Amino acid sequence: MNEWTPALSTGVPLLDEHHRRIFQWLAELESAAAEERTLSSVYALVRLKHYTREHFAAEEALMKSAGYPDLDAHKAEHAAFRGRLGDLQIKSMGQDISTETVNLLGDWLTHHIAKVDMAYVPYVKKPE
Numbered sequence: 001m002n003e004w005t006p007a008l009s010t011g012v013p014l015l016d017e018h019h020r021r022i023f024q025w026l027a028e029l030e031s032a033a034a035e036e037r038t039l040s041s042v043y044a045l046v047r048l049k050h051y052t053r054e055h056f057a058a059e060e061a062l063m064k065s066a067g068y069p070d071l072d073a074h075k076a077e078h079a080a081f082r083g084r085l086g087d088l089q090i091k092s093m094g095q096d097i098s099t100e101t102v103n104l105l106g107d108w109l110t111h112h113i114a115k116v117d118m119a120y121v122p123y124v125k126k127p128e
Contacts, residue, residue, distance in 0.1 A: 002026050002106030008113045010121050015062070018055040019113055025051055026106055033097040041097045042089070048105075049085040056082070059117075066123040077116060081108060 004023035009016050025048040032040035056078040063071050088101065 002030055002103065002109070008110065010113070010117055011125050012062075012121070015055075015059060015117070018051075018058065019109075019117075022048065022052055022055060022109060023106075026102065026109065029097065030099060030102040030106070033099050033102050036096050038092075038096055042092050045085070045089050045092055045097065049082070049089060052078075052085065053082060062124050063120050066120070068120045068123045070119065074116060074120065077112060081112070084108075 002023060004020045008019060010019075025044055029041060029044035029048060032038075032044050060071065060075055060078065063074060068074070084105070088097065088105075091097075
């Protein structure tokens with residue numbers, strides 16, 4: 001099961017809320033795929049795609065304003081994931097989305113947040 005956990009917290013409230021919502025849409029996609037609810041899968045995938053686009057834009061703007069040195073590499077990872085979601089959306093029109101595919105998306109998100117996103121935390125987190 002793909003879900004957000006406190007271990008994935010960046011300590012940046014806005015971004016943590018975004019990450020939680022992304023995992024909520026991923027869970028909806030996972031449920032729809034497992035039950036072969038094609039229309040629900042397509043809807044959840046579209047929502048996931050749109051929400052990640054909004055999140056990535058906010059995250060990239062925050063990193064840019066903080067002067068994060070690895071911004072270009074981070075943006076490239078985001079672009080690749082958006083591409084995967086777009087390909088999956090096209091594929092979903094002709095066949096059901098498998099739970100394995102959903103798990104691959106969840107694995108990517110978990111790794112991305114736990115490793116790649118955590119690298120920008122010292123740059124964007126406001127001192128308390």
